Amino acid sequence: MSPKTVKKLLLSLIVVGILGSFTVGGTFAVLNGEGSNPNDSIASGTLTLTETLTPTNPPDTTCLSQNGALNVNTGCFTILSSATVMYPIPSAAQPPLPAASTYQSAHISIQNSGTLPETLKLYMPSCTYATTTGAPSPGGTNPCCPGTASGALPAGPCNAGSLDFFIQETNAPTAPPRTWTNLASCIWPVSAVAACTLSDDQLGGFWALHHDNTHYLSLGTIAAGATRYFQIAVAEPFDAANGLQGETATFALYWHAE
Amino acid sequence: MKNLQTLKLNASSIRAAAAPSSRPTPIETAPEQPAQVAPAQTDVERPAIRAIRPAGGLRKHMLVLLAVEAAATLAAVAATGSIHNTIFRIAIAGAALTIALLVAIETAVSLRRARPTSAAAATASAAPRRPLPKSRIALLFVMAIGFATYFGGGGTFAGFTAETTNPNQTLASGTLTLRNNVTSNCDSQLGESNNNTNENCNVAFAFTNQEPGVYTGTATVTLTNTGSLNASKLYLWAPYANGVFNGATINPTNTVTTLSLYASGHGPAGLEGTIAGGDLVVVTYGPNSQTFKVGPAGAAPGATSIPIVNDGTYPNVATITISAGATVADTSSDTTAANTDCYDTQQTVYTFNPTTNNPLCSATLLYVQETTGGKNYCWYGSGHGSATGMCDAPISTKPSAVSGGVVAAGSYTVTALTGNIKSGDTLAFTEGANQVTCPASANYYIGVTSITVGACTLVTGVNSGFDSNTVITDTTTLGTIASDSSDTISQFDIHKNYGFKQELTPVSANGTLTPTGTDLASSAARTFVVGVVIPGPAAAQNQLQGLKSTFGLTWHIDQ
Numbered sequence: 031m032s033p034k035t036v037k038k039l040l041l042s043l044i045v046v047g048i049l050g051s052f053t054v055g056g057t058f059a060v061l062n063g064e065g066s067n068p069n070d071s072i073a074s075g076t077l078t079l080t081e082t083l084t085p086t087n088p089p090d091t092t093c094l095s096q097n098g099a100l101n102v103n104t105g106c107f108t109i110l111s112s113a114t115v116m117y118p119i120p121s122a123a124q125p126p127l128p129a130a131s132t133y134q135s136a137h138i139s140i141q142n143s144g145t146l147p148e149t150l151k152l153y154m155p156s157c158t159y160a161t162t163t164g165a166p167s168p169g170g171t172n173p174c175c176p177g178t179a180s181g182a183l184p185a186g187p188c189n190a191g192s193l194d195f196f197i198q199e200t201n202a203p204t205a206p207p208r209t210w211t212n213l214a215s216c217i218w219p220v221s222a223v224a225a226c227t228l229s230d231d232q233l234g235g236f237w238a239l240h241h242d243n244t245h246y247l248s249l250g251t252i253a254a255g256a257t258r259y260f261q262i263a264v265a266e267p268f269d270a271a272n273g274l275q276g277e278t279a280t281f282a283l284y285w286h287a288e
Numbered sequence: 289m290k291n292l293q294t295l296k297l298n299a300s301s302i303r304a305a306a307a308p309s310s311r312p313t314p315i316e317t318a319p320e321q322p323a324q325v326a327p328a329q330t331d332v333e334r335p336a337i338r339a340i341r342p343a344g345g346l347r348k349h350m351l352v353l354l355a356v357e358a359a360a361t362l363a364a365v366a367a368t369g370s371i372h373n374t375i376f377r378i379a380i381a382g383a384a385l386t387i388a389l390l391v392a393i394e395t396a397v398s399l400r401r402a403r404p405t406s407a408a409a410a411t412a413s414a415a416p417r418r419p420l421p422k423s424r425i426a427l428l429f430v431m432a433i434g435f436a437t438y439f440g441g442g443g444t445f446a447g448f449t450a451e452t453t454n455p456n457q458t459l460a461s462g463t464l465t466l467r468n469n470v471t472s473n474c475d476s477q478l479g480e481s482n483n484n485t486n487e488n489c490n491v492a493f494a495f496t497n498q499e500p501g502v503y504t505g506t507a508t509v510t511l512t513n514t515g516s517l518n519a520s521k522l523y524l525w526a527p528y529a530n531g532v533f534n535g536a537t538i539n540p541t542n543t544v545t546t547l548s549l550y551a552s553g554h555g556p557a558g559l560e561g562t563i564a565g566g567d568l569v570v571v572t573y574g575p576n577s578q579t580f581k582v583g584p585a586g587a588a589p590g591a592t593s594i595p596i597v598n599d600g601t602y603p604n605v606a607t608i609t610i611s612a613g614a615t616v617a618d619t620s621s622d623t624t625a626a627n628t629d630c631y632d633t634q635q636t637v638y639t640f641n642p643t644t645n646n647p648l649c650s651a652t653l654l655y656v657q658e659t660t661g662g663k664n665y666c667w668y669g670s671g672h673g674s675a676t677g678m679c680d681a682p683i684s685t686k687p688s689a690v691s692g693g694v695v696a697a698g699s700y701t702v703t704a705l706t707g708n709i710k711s712g713d714t715l716a717f718t719e720g721a722n723q724v725t726c727p728a729s730a731n732y733y734i735g736v737t738s739i740t741v742g743a744c745t746l747v748t749g750v751n752s753g754f755d756s757n758t759v760i761t762d763t764t765t766l767g768t769i770a771s772d773s774s775d776t777i778s779q780f781d782i783h784k785n786y787g788f789k790q791e792l793t794p795v796s797a798n799g800t801l802t803p804t805g806t807d808l809a810s811s812a813a814r815t816f817v818v819g820v821v822i823p824g825p826a827a828a829q830n831q832l833q834g835l836k837s838t839f840g841l842t843w844h845i846d847q
Contacts, residue, residue, distance in 0.1 A: 061461075061517065061847040063476035064485040065468035066527060066840050067492045068556040072504065072652055072820045073836035075497035076636050096638045101830040144833075145497050145636075250721070 075146035075254075079287050082139045083107050084259075087206045094143070095287075109136045109262050109283065116266045119194070124227035133194070133228060133265030137203065137210060140285055141257040148287035150258070151246040152197070152217075157237040157281040165276025173279035175234045191270035193279055195233035196226035197247075198261040210261065217260070218247065228265040233279065243286060252287070463515035466808075466845050470509055480532065480554060480613025482574040487532050487555030487615055492818055492841065500651075500832065501766060501824015503684035506706045506734075508659075511843055512813040519845035522807035522814070524656065524667065525789035526781040527629050527840045529561025529621035533571065533614035534592070542606045544580060547571065547594040547616055554613065558590040560840055561629040563618045568602065569594060573614035578607055582618070589631035589838070619786075625650045628781035629839055636834030648835040650778040653769055653821050655679040657708075657734065658795055660814045664708075664733050665795040667816070668784065669775045670768060671708075676731060677799035680772075681707035681819050682765045690717075690754040695724040699740045702760065707819070708733055713764035715741055719757060722749030728762075733798075734817050770823045777820070777839050789844070808845055 078101065083091040093106035111134075119128045127133070142148045157174035175192040197218040200210040216226035218236055240247040252258055262283070266274050466476040470490035479486030492507035513519050531549035538544055547569065551558050563569065565584035570577050581602040583595030594616065598604040621627045630649035634641060641647075655669025657679045664677030671679040688701040695717040709715065709732040717724045726741035739760075744751075773779075784790050792814070796802035808814060818841065822832065 061464040061515075062484065062845060063464050063466035063513075063515065063519075064842060064844040065466050065474050065476050065479075065489045065511075066485075066487050066555065066842045067468065067470060067489045067509065068487060068527075068530075068560055068840040069838060070492045070494070070507075070840060071836055071838045072493070072495045072498055072648070072822070073635055074648055074822060074832050074834060075499055076638075076834045077499070077830075078638075078833075096640070099639055100828070101638070101640050101833070146499050 076144035077101075077146045077148055077287055078142075078144040079148075079285060080141040080143040081106055081285060082141070083109065084137045084139055084203060084208065086208050109138060110134050110264055116264070118266045118268050118270050119228055120268060122229070122268055125225045127225070127228065127263075128265075133263055135261055135263035137200070137208070137259065137261050139202075139257050139259050140252070142252045142254050142287065144287075145254050147254055148252045150249040150252050151243070151284075151286040151288070152249055153240040153242060153246040153284050153286070154237045154281050155241055155284060157233065157279060160278045160280070162276045162278045167272075168276035169271075169273040171270070171273030171277060173233065173274055173277050174237060174281070176231055176238065191267050191273055192231045193233040193274070194228035194230060194263075194265040194267050195236055196228060196261075196263050198226040198263070200259045200261055202257070202259055210259065217249065226261075226263070228263065228267070230267045230269065233264060233281070237281065246286065462517035464513070464517045464519060464845060464847050465515040466519075466843065467512040467514045468509065468843055469512070470507055475514065481572060481615045482611070482613065483572060483615075485572075485615060487530075488553075493820070495820065496836075498822055499824075500822040500829045501770065502821075503682045503707070503761060503766075504819070504821045506681070506817050506819035509816045509818055509841075509843070510813055511808065511816070511845075513808040513810050513845060516810055517847060518806045518810050519808040519847065520805055521844075521846040522792045523789045523842075523844040523846070524784070524792055524816075525842050525844065526622060526785045527560070527617065527842045528785060529559065529563050529618040529627065529629050530840070531556050531559045531592075531594070531616045533573070533610060533616055534612050537612070538606045538610040540606050540608060543598075544596045544604045544606055544610075546596060547580070549592045549594065549616065550612075551592050556840065557838075558592045559587050559594065560589070560838060561618065561621055561631050562589055562627050563587040563591075563594060563621065564627055567618045567620035567627075569596075569616055569618050571608075571610055571614050571616050573608065573610050576608035578610070579619075580604060589633065622781045622785040624782070625778040628778050629785075630777045630781050630837055631839075632835045632837050634834060635836050638830075638834060640830050641833050641835055642831075643835065646778060646837070648822075648832050648837040649781075649839065650776055651773075651822060651829070651832055652777050652837055653772055653775050653823055654777045654780050655681050655775065655819050655821075657681060657817045657819075658792070658814065659734055659817055660795060662733075662735075663795045664798045665801065666799075667790060667792060668780060669819075670772045672775070673799075675799045676708075676710070677795070677797075678708040678710065678731070678733065679819075680765050680768050681734065681817070682769070682821055683707035683709060683760070683762050685760050686756060687717075687754075687758055687760065689756055690758055693752050693754050695726065695744050695751060695754050695758070697726065697741055697743050699738055700760075701738050703737070705732060705734055705736045705739075706817070707762065707765065709736075709739060709762055710764070713762050715739075716747070716761050716763050717744075717754055717758050718761070719754050719759070720749065722751065722753060723747040724751050724754070725763065766824065769821065770825050772823055777837060781839070786842075 079095040081093045091107045093103055095101050095103050097103045116134060117132050119132045121128065140150065159172045159174050161168040171192065173193045195218070196216060199213040199215070199217055201213060203210045212224045215222055215224060219226070219229060219232050236247070239245065249258070465484065468474040468476075468486070468489045470492050472490060474486055474489035476484050476486045479488070481487065492509060493505060495505050498504050511522070532555040533547060534550040534554065535548035549556075549558055563582055563586045565582055565586040567582045567586065568579050569582055570579050579602050580596045581599040581604070583597045585595050587594045596604050622629060625645045628646065628649060630646060632643040632646040632648045634643055653669060655671070656667045657669070657677070658665045658667060666672050666674055666677060666679035669679040669681070671681075683705050685702040685705055690700070691698075709728045711728055711730050713728045714725050715728055717726065724744050724746050726744035729740040729742055732739050791807065793801045793803045793807055822829070
């Protein structure tokens with residue numbers, strides 16, 4: 031083969047190579063088939079609570095959990111107010127409950143306003159006591175006795191006879207003026223008896239046992255859209271004597287759904 | 289071609305013989321003399337002949353040679369048949385013939401003029417008549433043969449001939465088509481894109497009202513090569529943000545300012561994913577595709593219109609025909625959680641569940657496990673590539689019965705598993721407020737209907753009252769995936785898109801791949817279980833409430 035021919039061949043190869051570098055970016059399948067499954071979706075549900083204060087006669091007061099930026103609303107209404115001076119209940123013999131004028135109570139409803147079933151929890155993160163402003167002769171007993179979040183005694187004297195406290199689940203009320211009938215069990219103090227009773231130290235007792243999201247009172251499930259009804263009551267025990275005079279207890283109740 | 293080479297060689301020979309550099313000054317007026325042919329010519333005579341050439345002889349000679357060259361070349365070109373226009377071909381041949389005749393005439397005339405008339409000519413006349421050079425004779429002879437061959441016949445002829453013919457040779461291509469079945473058959477060749485691509489296959493799943501930390505569900509996708517050819521490659525990938533073109537046909541030279549998309553019924557519902565301004569979208573219809581640049585506004589998920597702008601690199605003038613059904617894919621997408629094919633929408637509007645960066649897509653885990661012929665391989669998801677072939681796929685099953693209502697060690701017949709159980713995993717039997725846990729005695733794969741557990745432990749409530757309504761879950765698996773943030777749908781879109789597509793090589797045993805060069809043979813089928821689950825970490829997930837993630841999966845075969 032002459033040098034000229036060799037040169038031609040080499041030049042041809044160079045040209046082919048240059049063309050290949052510009053025109054061939056990869057290997058390609060001549061035939062192919064393809065199918066897509068579009069629009070696959072997964073949608074999360076919602077989990078929210080709606081709490082409503084339901085007095086015998088409207089207007090009601092409603093509080094939504096999702097009003098908060100984290101689905102936590104710490105600014106809901108006050109269930110019980112200290113505006114009414116409590117008197118020691120006349121007797122420990124219950125039921126029936128003593129006259130309504132001798133204790134404080136309120137009815138609320140808790141609705142699962144989300145789309146998912148919820149497990150409802152209740153706890154009391156804090157209970158603080160103070161001498162009532164202007165009280166002439168404070169009794170000195172801590173109304174939050176005997177419990178604390180840590181299990182230790184709260185500050186101040188913890189004499190027997192701290193506040194009574196119960197949580198009663200009821201049926202849905204009647205139309206206003208509302209009346210309620212009890213469900214089959216008392217939630218707090220835990221009892222198999224349908225009707226709750228007022229007994230010593232149950233406020234502090236509840237706080238001691240159920241004070242955070244890992245130490246809570248389980249209220250069981252609540253279906254999406256369903257509503258449960260509760261009566262919350264506080265009383266000054268009959269044996270409190272003067273120890274609770276001029277004392278104020280401030281506590282919070284957290285209703286938590288998961 | 290041989291004729292061409294011969295003519296060129298002869299022309300060169302003429303040039304070599306007729307270009308002496310020490311030519312005498314030619315005589316200006318050389319009278320006409322009858323041609324004399326001498327049988328032989330001596331060296332003494334040749335200078336005399338050269339001396340009688342006209343002054344422009346050399347130039348003329350060169351022109352003649354050039355003409356001969358041109359005639360030969362033209363004739364050769366015409367003879368090769370490379371000139372397909374008949375008129376042009378005949379014209380070229382005529383030109384070649386004309387040139388050749390002129391050369392012949394000129395040669396003859398030149399020879400006649402070469403006879404001397406002056407004193408010198410008298411001397412020359414006394415010499416023997418100069419014969420026509422043999423080289424010229426040979427040249428003319430060969431040219432004559434060439435012309436005779438060209439015009440007289442193109443080949444050689446034999447007295448006897450034999451011939452056979454093989455008629456009706458055919459070549460038929462095979463087919464390569466993919467059938468995708470979730471709830472019904474979806475065939476690639478029926479796609480509206482006119483490109484063996486079907487964007488409108490079954491929705492694999494549409495789970496609603498899901499919550500973190502619990503079993504969600506799965507779908508089973510069966511892929512069948514319905515073509516006649518084996519597919520060397522079977523791929524799974526996450527589509528780019530995409531849609532299906534729905535508009536009047538766009539023809540070449542049309543200006544494109546928007547791309548309309550189908551809102552439903554033809555594939556993605558509007559735009560699947562998010563397109564940012566400046567992204568590049570590739571529109572494909574049939575075998576053609578064209579890239580356009582998206583306008584600054586971009587397009588939101590579900591949009592049915594994509595703005596297009598003119599760009600120096602990507603003009604908005606169509607170069608292809610774009611008809612309804614064309615696929616539109618944003619090749620700039622699938623790079624971050626904000627621009628994936630998967631997108632979130634608010635189903636319930638709260639202050640705490642914005643869709644920025646598609647939080648549910650970014651949290652929801654995706655897994656793809658092959659189960660073809662009982663051989664498992666985890667292609668994507670927690671557990672990917674595990675030796676057991678198991679993805680960390682949660683379960684939720686029920687026993688057909690619980691003896692005496694008490695959960696205890698032993699075997700249970702259950703509804704077919706839609707997830708996997710690893711040996712030693714903790715299985716929770718839950719009914720109402722009662723829960724008992726038991727360890728799994730062996731590995732159990734998707735589809736299994738009988739499991740055996742070891743000694744059990746009461747967790748809450750009482751160990752009684754269990755029956756066929758008892759729900760069995762694998763708390764070990766749920767715990768494993770609770771903290772997984774790398775196998776989400778968003779991560780799938782980012783890391784398993786077209787650029788990083790997952791080849792699905794054949795599975796020869798649980799957790800074992802054996803590449804054979806054929807991923808999906810003709811008529812063969814492979815089965816994949818696709819599942820999603822929202823993990824349940826300890827932290828609250830309220831930001832995921834009331835959201836819906838929408839996404840797609842693409843399955844592809846190559847020849």
